[in-house]
Ligand SMILES: Nc1ncnc2c1ncn2[C@@H]1O[C@H](COP(=O)(O)OP(=O)(O)OP(=O)(O)O)[C@@H](O)[C@H]1O
């Protein structure tokens with residue numbers, strides 16, 4: 001690229017040159033170079049495991065990089081060579097980063113998270129140590145500063161509630177507000193910031209990013225939503241297997257072309273078509289009456305649902321309306337009440353073991369929090385629940401049984417192949433996988449249980465364009481071949497409409513309405529925003545799906 | 552080059568530094584007149600004697616209950632077992648096994664209560680554990696005085712009631728586990744080895760090498776502490792095996808990610824209690840092994856002072872608050888006890904005549920404890 005210099009390249013804010021990185025024997029990045037100018041938004045795209053997060057972690061001096069032997073190549077900030085030994089140094093130099101996974105303190109309020117969690121040591125923190133009057137003076141100023149940061153983003157949210165009580169979308173905004181409150185921040189790295197957001201929220205965020213760029217910040221934006229990339233960014237850098245395969249202005253390219261640069265799957269997985277099916281005659285698999293769930297940020301007040309055997313049922317709705325609370329509550333992970341029957345049997349609430357034993361399984365949207373043992377191997381993660389509940393993968397000796405690694409491996413290899421999990425082998429630690437591949441491990445764990453009914457929350461969060469079809473097809477296949485009933489929760493309506501038979505829209509902790517997947521988009525929109533839809537458009541439980549299918 | 556760097560990284564600097572220090576002590580020892588065979592013997596005896604108590608750290612660390620500062624509780628359980636077995640005037644193996652059996656039962660009970668307590672204070676386990684250690688020892692200080700034991704070997708000679716501070720095990724089962732590999736071999740095999748003609752080796756290999764090899768082999772077969780080492784090894788194997796089972800894996804998961812464990816249908820609280828019971832029981836077994844080798848049982852404040860060396864050893868071995876393996880126990884115990892055995896004897900001989908070994912031992916052991924605890928905060932982060 002700009003080949004020349006050590007000297008100032010006008011507008012050049014940040015530049016990586018020839019970055020390479022290996023974890024042990026696996027090469028993850030090979031000779032990657034690109035640059036970001038002031039006020040420029042650069043997209044970094046690539047398949048799951050292409051090395052995007054790793055590259056950004058290098059730019060931010062993350063300990064996970066330093067501890068694994070560092071990297072080769074050179075970073076430049078304002079034309080000066082830099083090398084960060086810790087995130088603190090990167091922050092001091094003016095680089096802010098929002099990681100793929102949240103790093104907020106749940107017990108603190110929004111304001112506290114924006115301000116206190118900051119290095120170098122915040123003076124207001126020191127002041128508050130002295131307590132009393134100084135503290136009393138300090139508070140309003142803190143609120144004001146946090147407010148300023150948030151309004152720069154163009155969002156209003158209650159900054160005084162605890163983070164643990166907030167919907168994910170708000171958390172994402174808080175993370176970003178924290179970075180821009182630092183007056184020094186000149187380069188902002190956003191690793192899949194929109195993955196957890198619903199479309200409406202994402203567009204607010206994109207608007208905010210545009211504003212920040214207009215103020216002169218350089219921004220690196222990672223996303224699997226290529227449409228967003230086209231809309232927001234000035235330039236796209238495409239990584240494939242750790243190599244930079246393309247760098248081009250967004251003006252001169254298209255979603256299709258970017259996708260073509262990204263993928264290199266031998267067999268292109270075509271998305272299968274949803275088959276319209278009438279389930280009105282099928283027996284009820286799960287019946288939910290007056291369910292309430294106390295899930296912070298996703299409260300459920302009163303939900304009634306009848307889910308038929310073998311159907312794929314969708315739960316849609318905006319973030320914070322309670323769609324994620326429903327599976328978490330039924331599976332006993334969050335305090336819940338009401339009545340839930342599974343094939344006519346009463347399902348005890350608040351008892352995960354009983355649910356699993358009855359043949360339910362759950363893929364949580366919180367993959368690192370609930371879904372994985374990060375320090376264990378992929379094969380152990382995939383087999384763990386089945387081992388605990390169904391005594392699979394155990395080798396019996398006379399008096400005791402120990403883990404059967406060979407059986408675990410065999411099972412893991414099957415899913416590594418089926419779901420195209422990119423890893424160095426079934427013994428790689430789950431914590432060392434890329435975000436999207438961790439998601440696939442969570443899915444494999446649920447498939448291994450061979451459940452009768454499976455809840456899947458945000459199945460494709462953080463999964464690249466190509467692998468999305470793979471994951472959704474896997475869901476369809478399990479549904480068709482094994483007769484598994486599937487309940488998918490997702491913030492992506494398009495995805496739900498392509499895979500589900502019926503979709504319930506959740507609004508304010510209640511079911512706003514149930515529509516066949518083929519219902520017109522406006523109807524979903526109306527329900528989501530709390531409006532009514534004329535009765536003939538909404539399908540009562542099990543109504544035949546009209547013939548016109550597909551999306 | 553890279554592989555050396557990797558090896559250093561896996562071993563960790565603290566272990567390399569202490570290991571090198573220990574090695575240098577072994578090299579200096581002959582120069583100041585300490586026999587190498589004695590030094591090695593001392594180290595090995597201390598290793599076997601203290602090992603099980605260090606192993607008692609493992610289950611609780613694995614389940615996320617932190618370092619077992621409440622080890623004195625298990626020790627008290629074990630001591631109760633010993634005292635009852637002595638009161639019954641059982642000697643030899645039957646005495647030892649009775650003490651073990653009773654000690655395990657007492658410790659299981661105590662550990663169960665301790666585990667329930669720790670479940671009520673999630674997040675502050677280590678502080679409460681330390682407190683449990685202190686208060687249980689304080690409580691037992693009174694109890695030892697009041698317990699209705701009658702055996703003349705244990706009761707204070709003047710009052711006729713109340714237990715002594717130090718009870719000698721000499722008449723009951725001292726050094727029960729002390730036997731060499733040669734003793735354990737069947738007679739036929741033993742005589743075969745002792746008559747083995749190795750003169751041909753001298754012809755094909757340098758004399759020095761053969762002599763050295765012979766002394767090593769002799770040492771291995773004649774070392775009296777091997778019985779105890781094997782016992783320790785067996786306990787390690789049991790713990791290792793336990794963590795290969797379904798329940799052990801569940802305990803592991805609870806420690807790593809309680810939310811994950813719950814979502815997999817595991818009762819987090821039950822697993823934690825079980826881990827505390829296991830740790831406490833291992834503490835009881837540990838003190839019984841210790842007593843039979845040391846030859847004394849120490850009551851009153853003594854159990855209090857056993858927790859910190861055990862904690863320090865496992866940390867030195869490379870464990871952190873959320874991560875531990877059996878190797879950490881082995882390496883840590885060896886380094887900690889090796890230094891404790893070697894430093895005083897080397898310095899003492901160097902100083903000639905001035906006996907400060909006990910003082911030194913205190914300084915060194917506390918020094919290493921402080922060092923290990925500071926390492927801990929670093930590794931947790
Ligand atoms: N600590 C680690 N040890 C070993 N391998 C690692 C480690 N961290 C990441 N990797 C490997 O590096 C590769 C790149 O991972 P990275 O997280 O950068 O991917 P990504 O492009 O961000 O993918 P995603 O879109 O899924 O987030 C992956 O194949 C992963 O397995």
Ligand SMILES: [Mg+2]
Nearest residue numbers: 053100434435
């Ligand atoms: Mg990533």
